[in-house]
Amino acid sequence: MVVDCNKLIVKGSFYRGALRNVVRIIRRCHSQDFGDELDLPHEPRVPETEVNKRISGHEISYANAPDRVMFSANQVGVNRPVEDRQNTLYCRSHYGGTVFTVVDGHGGHACAHAINLLHSDYVVAGMLPPELCEQVLSDLRAIEGTSAPFTSYELFERLWSKPEAIPTGESELDLDLSTSAQPSHRGPFLDKALLRIVFSGCVSTSAYIPCNGKEMYVTQVGDCGAVLGKADSAGGFTLPTDPHNADNEMDVNRLRSSHPTHESAFVIRDDRLLGELMPLRAFGDIRFKWPSEELKHVARLLDLPPNYPIMPAFYATPPYLCSTPQVVWRPLIKNRDHFLVLGTDGLWDMLSPKEVVNVVAQHWFDYNGDPSVCGPGDTAASRLIRTALGGDEMDPERISAHISMPATVARYYRDDITVVVVYLPTAAHSEPRR
Template sequence: MLNTVFRSSICSVPLRGTRFSPNKGLSCSKGATGLLVTENHEQGRNHSYFQLFHKLRLSQGPDPVESPRLTPHMVTAILRMNERTAQLSGGAVKEVQCNQLPANKPIEDRHVEGKLTGSSKYLFGVFDGHAGCACAQTLKDRLFQYMSVSMADLSLLNKLYQGREDVAAQLIEYLPTTTMEDVSPDLASIHWQSLFQFVNDSLDMQGMDTTVEEALTNAFLRLDQDISTEAGFHPGDEGLTEDLVNIAFSGAVGCVAFIDGLDLYVANVGDSQAVVGSHCSDSSTWEATNLSHKHDSQNEKEVKRLIRRHPNESSNILRGGRLFGELMPLRAFGDVRYKWQKRDLIHLSNLASKTSNFLTAYRDMKLPNNYRTPPYLDAEPEVMHYRLSPKDRFIILASDGLWDSDGMTVDKAVSLIGHHTEGQQVLGRYRPAEDSLLGGINSALKKRKEGLAKKAVDDNVATHLLRHALGLEHGYISAQLTLPEKLVRYYRDDITITVIHFDQEYIKNFGVLH
């Protein structure tokens, strides 16, 4: 019954091993960030829990909320399956905690954490793929390297140029929370050639004053350009050609934080979000500061930006709140279907029609209607700078799977983590000082009692947020985690959360140390 409720009209994005039809469009793997277009929008992922579980009751017998299929222990085991934690020293970051929960199979989100080699300059990124994970994976593998090159001084660039094949290894030290997947030798060679050329081009640009904001923007745009350029035909290696084309035609949005001393920069493309959590000591409240804006049709400035670049197509570009009625984010990596010239898209389709065993998904590829003046999409990041102060405690980076969860806002997320940390701080054994007065002990015990009341089930704050995003109450979470694979994508997206905790002592003493 449930399978007949959702009838998706599909747009075109190829990827190997997933649901794709160039003439019918994208499969139903994504909603808010991806390209899902349903004929009945009321049946989408934003259903209330009541509607969701009402349908489950009708189709699957026992009430999944009142009679959970998973025990609390099983729920916790699932929620903690992908959690990661790393303690750090040196610089403004003392700890990073991450977690993910897939809705797509395989998950299309990626996260990566690292620092510039030999420094205390940290990089954190969350990437949300659509039409598969190919583009998000290449961002995880490559974006930090491009950022490092873009911010490198002349000495490092010369060292990188002379080192040649060791370029990538010299740029980034990945944190223990990051697991890097192996890349095929042929693909790695293509990536290295592009990165090495970027090093060479950066040497030619030395002498020009560049701000951090400009360097980050340059890195984002250059990688997106290379993704597009690499998707050419590679004679004699059909598999490599198809891999590179799939990376370019799939897409991803991304949100990256760069922390250098007390300077925090957030570079965002698409609809992932970054928010700083600050503690107001005078009122004992938590304050959220949003360091990103969603690049979608709900953002008036973003719509004006798009129309300004295509002034004669304002009635055609956005339909149903999506680019050509298909793509939700208005900035993204990859997605060359909205960037390439029409003749190049037709050439690829013709090339695919002449082959017998690869690029088959691109045969007779249907172009968006009224496709006249590409590119309609770019990966230019919106970069925001923030100066850390002692009141700032953490920053959350998360894909839209978290922010689109029922009732989740940036204020709520910050409050949840803030109260979680307050609960964790009182877990140690209380030993009053020998000279403590009775009133002081009583006050300390009262605060301890309040903190214990806030103690969470999960030590990892990313898991804590994830649990709340799913509804907190055990029956709701169990029902969410036992949704059929073909149905789950209609009710939630992949969720990726990274929480970076700031070192308060470092921030307080920064002026003395520097």
């Protein structure tokens, strides 16, 4: 992990405020309907060969082992550095399975990078079978001298369970990062690297498919998203979870009910948490979690000006933000449930869930139900990125225009896009060719 310890960024400008909704509309309009307006006469266009190279450069595809879940993943960035992350974890144990995760950072990449690196460890800690868990705990009891406010032994004791490992692990991960960064737990010293992680933030969506291949768990924190592609009379897709934002009535009610009634008018302002933050659940973002005295103590240690906005306005009864995941379980039905698409909001800004499902379904039919034989640059994940940038026809000129833009201009047209396409064990696909 590369973290600039000399900079601590906590400015409210991280949160795009009311401008974000407008930017989303502009992005979709420019990508879907107004391709001609992407003309950049003063910027040299990237040739198609270079476009193909860049799109396939982050492509990941796995379809070899018959006991594993087939998937493809890809990413195209716009921020410098990219604030999205994704990872795939295969746990080979009695309670094992495959965990797919996409992470979308905001206010910088630090929190997203840390969550992505540590997420797998926390999930695996909860998936160890009893016999192996006892051996690991025995070994960990002998380890001493840690300076952290928690130990690996305590982590295993807290997390051990079955599917609960993912939501419990995610909550504990956020709590441990937050606790480690608090000055009150580190004496008179500040760890600026840790502070930079917890002052930035991220959201995530994970899917856990056990080895039995008969069920699926989806966990969500914030406004990433997932869509299930299936063959039925309900339109061919299902949204396992809804984004945790101001449009989610249940989450808004949860938030308001956890604070005094007189705060209802300003807990959510301009469709944002305390008028600043878009997601209502997130990792990091301790400006919305720590007690006000703790935040003021940090400001004093950093020698910040008295008028520096170390916390949002109307910050009366924290915490206002949580990282507790929403967990959805559903059985997988053979020949009905075909694939699951996980994506950061850069994908959903450009394509609707129905459009995403249609693209992946068409890719499926193009390869006669065996997407493992697709060539480099044409996985389902790559095709989704091409469609997001180039429209239904995947117009090479429009894709090149997006790729050619400087980052300072491109972020007004799109966000980082990260996508994972998971082919479910219940899909009616042919056997992968070897």
